[in-house]
Amino acid sequence: MIGKLEKEVDVLERHMNVLKTVIANEPIGIVKMSTELGYPHHKVRYSLRNLEEADLVEPTEQGAVTTDKTEMFVETLNDDLNAAIDRLHSMKTDTIEISP
Structure with missing residues (x-):
């Protein structure tokens, strides 16, 4: 359960890093962003798609x-x-109590 939360936090962190990069460098393409952030192209593309769906980019x-x-x-x-x-x-x- 916690592992899934950690993965979601990782994805959110990547989305925020992509958004910060767009804000600082707009307009910016996937290749340049991938190089600057060190994320593979497909992960940058996924983050951009999510940010686009949220109407942020x-x-x-x-x-x-x-x-x-x-x-x-x-x-x-x-x-x-x-x-x-x-x-x-x-x-x-x-606290969660577990009965014996």
């Missing part, structure tokens, strides 16, 4: 660029992450 002939929704997402990101961390922390501090 869009493809252009020159490469990926941000959308009108990106700024608001970035502004609320820390609060959203803190809320998720708080939920995980409360799970950690709750």
Whole structure:
């Protein structure tokens, strides 16, 4: 169960690294992003597809660029992450009793 959560966190981290790279270098293509981040092309492509579905980036002939929704997402990101961390922390501090 925890292994699946760790994999999801890894994927989320990659999505965020791809988004940061688009923000800093837009427009940017998959090959350049793959080289800069050290991720295989298919993983960058997958992250871009997810970011596009979330309406945070869009493809252009020159490469990926941000959308009108990106700024608001970035502004609320820390609060959203803190809320998720708080939920995980409360799970950690709750005790589970197992009857013999």
